[in-house]
Amino acid sequence: MHGRKRNGAVAVALLAIASLVVAASAIARVDAPAATAAPSAGCDSPKIGFQGPITGDAAFIGKEQLGFAQYAIKKLGGGKIKLLQQDTQLDPAQATTTGTKLHADASVLAVVGPAGSQEVLAVAPIYKKGQRLPFISGSATRTSLTSGAIPNFFRVVPNDSVQAPTTAKYIRQILKAKEVFIVDDQTAYSRPLANGVQANLTAGGVKVTRNSVNQKVTDFSSLVSKIGDGVKVVYLPWQIAANGQIFGQQMKEQGKNAVIVGSDGMDSGDFKLPGSYVVAFAPDIRAIKGNEAFIKGYGKKFVSNFGPPTYVATQAAIAAIKKACADGNATRAEVQKQLHTTFIPKSILGGNFQFTAKGDVKGAKFYIFKLGSGGKKTLVG
Amino acid sequence: MDWDFFVQQLVNGLTLGSVYALIALGYTMIYGILKLLNFAHGEVYMMGAFAGFGVLSIFGGAVGLTINALALIVLMLATAMLGSGLLGVAIERFAYRPLRNAPRIAPLISALGVSFFLQSSALLLFGADFRSYETYEYIDLASGIHWGPLNISVVRITVILTAVALMLGLTLLVGRTRLGKAMRATAFDREAAAMQGIDVDRVIVSTFFIGSALAGAAGVMVGLVFYKVYHLMGFIAGLKGFTAAVVGGIGSIPGAMLGGILIGLAEAFITGYVSSTFQDVFVFSILIVLLLVRPSGLLGKADIQKV
Numbered sequence: 109m110h111g112r113k114r115n116g117a118v119a120v121a122l123l124a125i126a127s128l129v130v131a132a133s134a135i136a137r138v139d140a141p142a143a144t145a146a147p148s149a150g151c152d153s154p155k156i157g158f159q160g161p162i163t164g165d166a167a168f169i170g171k172e173q174l175g176f177a178q179y180a181i182k183k184l185g186g187g188k189i190k191l192l193q194q195d196t197q198l199d200p201a202q203a204t205t206t207g208t209k210l211h212a213d214a215s216v217l218a219v220v221g222p223a224g225s226q227e228v229l230a231v232a233p234i235y236k237k238g239q240r241l242p243f244i245s246g247s248a249t250r251t252s253l254t255s256g257a258i259p260n261f262f263r264v265v266p267n268d269s270v271q272a273p274t275t276a277k278y279i280r281q282i283l284k285a286k287e288v289f290i291v292d293d294q295t296a297y298s299r300p301l302a303n304g305v306q307a308n309l310t311a312g313g314v315k316v317t318r319n320s321v322n323q324k325v326t327d328f329s330s331l332v333s334k335i336g337d338g339v340k341v342v343y344l345p346w347q348i349a350a351n352g353q354i355f356g357q358q359m360k361e362q363g364k365n366a367v368i369v370g371s372d373g374m375d376s377g378d379f380k381l382p383g384s385y386v387v388a389f390a391p392d393i394r395a396i397k398g399n400e401a402f403i404k405g406y407g408k409k410f411v412s413n414f415g416p417p418t419y420v421a422t423q424a425a426i427a428a429i430k431k432a433c434a435d436g437n438a439t440r441a442e443v444q445k446q447l448h449t450t451f452i453p454k455s456i457l458g459g460n461f462q463f464t465a466k467g468d469v470k471g472a473k474f475y476i477f478k479l480g481s482g483g484k485k486t487l488v489g
Numbered sequence: 490m491d492w493d494f495f496v497q498q499l500v501n502g503l504t505l506g507s508v509y510a511l512i513a514l515g516y517t518m519i520y521g522i523l524k525l526l527n528f529a530h531g532e533v534y535m536m537g538a539f540a541g542f543g544v545l546s547i548f549g550g551a552v553g554l555t556i557n558a559l560a561l562i563v564l565m566l567a568t569a570m571l572g573s574g575l576l577g578v579a580i581e582r583f584a585y586r587p588l589r590n591a592p593r594i595a596p597l598i599s600a601l602g603v604s605f606f607l608q609s610s611a612l613l614l615f616g617a618d619f620r621s622y623e624t625y626e627y628i629d630l631a632s633g634i635h636w637g638p639l640n641i642s643v644v645r646i647t648v649i650l651t652a653v654a655l656m657l658g659l660t661l662l663v664g665r666t667r668l669g670k671a672m673r674a675t676a677f678d679r680e681a682a683a684m685q686g687i688d689v690d691r692v693i694v695s696t697f698f699i700g701s702a703l704a705g706a707a708g709v710m711v712g713l714v715f716y717k718v719y720h721l722m723g724f725i726a727g728l729k730g731f732t733a734a735v736v737g738g739i740g741s742i743p744g745a746m747l748g749g750i751l752i753g754l755a756e757a758f759i760t761g762y763v764s765s766t767f768q769d770v771f772v773f774s775i776l777i778v779l780l781l782v783r784p785s786g787l788l789g790k791a792d793i794q795k796v
Contacts, residue, residue, distance in 0.1 A: 163616060163617030164618070167618040167619075321768075326715040327505055327714075327715055327756075329501040329504070330758075330761050331760055331765050333497045334761060350621065350716075351717075353621075354716055357716070361642040363640045
């Protein structure tokens with residue numbers, strides 16, 4: 109009797125679950141937009157989406173990127189193109205949520221951002237489906253992003269296949285380190301970059317100790333204790349510059365004299381340890397002749413090199429939308445096509461700016477800065 | 490055996506463990522009295538950290554500090570402890586007391602709700618950007634004990650000593666005062682304690698105040714040693730504090746202290762001797778094995794059900 113009752117209950121439960129699954133898939137089919145021909149957006153009020161870490165651990169970067177994107181819209185948008193900003197907090201889950209919103213808005217013809225490589229990987233499937241939304245990152249450097257798997261992705265900064273050998277060469281030849289301590293932060297950005305630098309250093313005869321730590325950790329003291337006396341350089345390919353600052357201070361507490369070399373993710377006002385180095389994907393535009401009026405027009409103080417590339421990304425998006433809107437209507441596919449023909453003479457980053465067929469920047473390189481006291485940065489490589 | 494490295498990791502572990510112990514004490518005290526897992530406890534700790542940061546801002550911030558560093562730390566701790574204590578009392582009054590006679594799941598859900606409420610409140614009040622205590626701007630981190638390769642900064646020494654003092658203070662309070670006696674009686678049998686004339690409501694409020702005050706102190710200590718303060722910092726710390734309380738024996742005050750120190754030491758030694766990559770995996774694996782061997786925790790007592 110009990111057995112029959114139990115079997116009955118199980119059968120009802122299974123039936124209920126099956127019904128829910130059928131209902132859910134039916135709702136999904138109803139909600140899924142039918143594949144249609146790409147609608148044309150009116151060119152009366154086209155929008156450019158912005159995705160960046162406006163708040164959260166990387167807010168320093170996001171705010172500068174947003175500031176420069178807004179400046180580009182104000183200067184070049186002609187009063188018609190609007191910026192639709194979305195906060196991702198450098199979190200792939202947030203990037204996905206905000207990306208879905210931008211993709212669903214037909215007036216959004218291009219997106220500037222997201223900032224992090226892991227976020228790009230998260231939004232790519234969304235931006236690739238239906239009416240493909242072209243997106244241009246001002247800071248995502250993971251090499252594989254422009255392998256061709258995401259044909260609507262562009263970036264205005266060089267990728268890590270350039271950063272890794274540049275960094276390794278500087279550590280080996282200029283800093284003359286024989287022993288290096290590398291710690292990655294377990295992200296899709298950090299791990300490949302750390303692998304690249306490690307491989308380059310090892311090939312050059314440098315002894316490398318490799319460690320890994322979660323981005324959410326704030327106590328690095330146990331890891332710092334592992335830094336041997338022979339280690340001259342600690343390489344941190346981290347996205348959260350503030351964590352790098354904590355690491356450096358804990359090194360100082362324990363009397364470790366090694367010098368920190370941070371990747372481009374550490375190039376922000378949150379990492380300001382004098383004597384350290386940061387690798388940057390853009391030059392300091394204040395040092396480029398001809399940018400004086402631009403900087404004066406911007407009017408705000410900026411510390412990192414994250415902002416100006418986002419200006420160029422927005423500039424490229426604006427130019428592409430204007431060309432696509434020449435006949436009064438524009439589709440996202442047309443905007444993407446125009447992006448491939450982008451040519452910005454004498455860009456604020458120095459020299460002419462063009463994309464390669466795969467969405468990378470032609471001729472881009474990395475720069476190395478040494479940090480002084482009071483946040484001062486000196487170009488050293 | 491590299492003894493200097495061992496001792497350095499010991500100090501690292503004790504610093505972290507002291508913070509976990511202070512958080513665990515709040516969990517265990519409240520569970521002991523009310524049999525309630527106060528999941529909002531991590532957020533009380535977070536608010537304490539922000540209170541300390543507020544005091545720092547009032548006195549000119551890290552770079553332009555207008556008072557002596559020691560006076561600042563005392564004020565930070567006092568403000569955080571008072572603020573967190575009062576917050577704990579308010580949480581008890583509005584979120585738990587009305588549900589005291591409800592089924593056990595109800596206050597648990599309420600605790601989760603309070604946790605999210607406090608996180609969102611902190612986000613609204615302070616924003617999502619993290620704040621930094623920037624201790625290195627007003628305390629020379631190179632000062633402290635330096636013995637060969639062994640270095641213990643004055644900040645860590647202060648944190649460890651303060652935590653020990655607070656734990657000793659709590660032990661004396663619980664063991665040697667009338668309030669402590671009342672707390673022990675209430676934890677043993679709430680109804681019997683009430684029948685003996687103990688004001689159980691007052692005891693519960695006092696427990697919440699003391700447990701939350703300790704969490705607030707832990708928040709300030711974390712800010713001083715690790716600098717970063719943000720609205721989500723309570724989640725991981727709360728989880729670790731809860732784990733420490735369970736490992737030590739939920740409901741046992743000495744157990745919470747032991748559990749916290751053990752987890753801090755485990756994290757430090759596993760990072761130092763095994764791997765930083767899978768630190769949490771190894772630590773929690775050890776805890777699982779510990780609990781399999783001793784399910785009531787190291788110093789906990791198995792619940793005996795009378796039939």
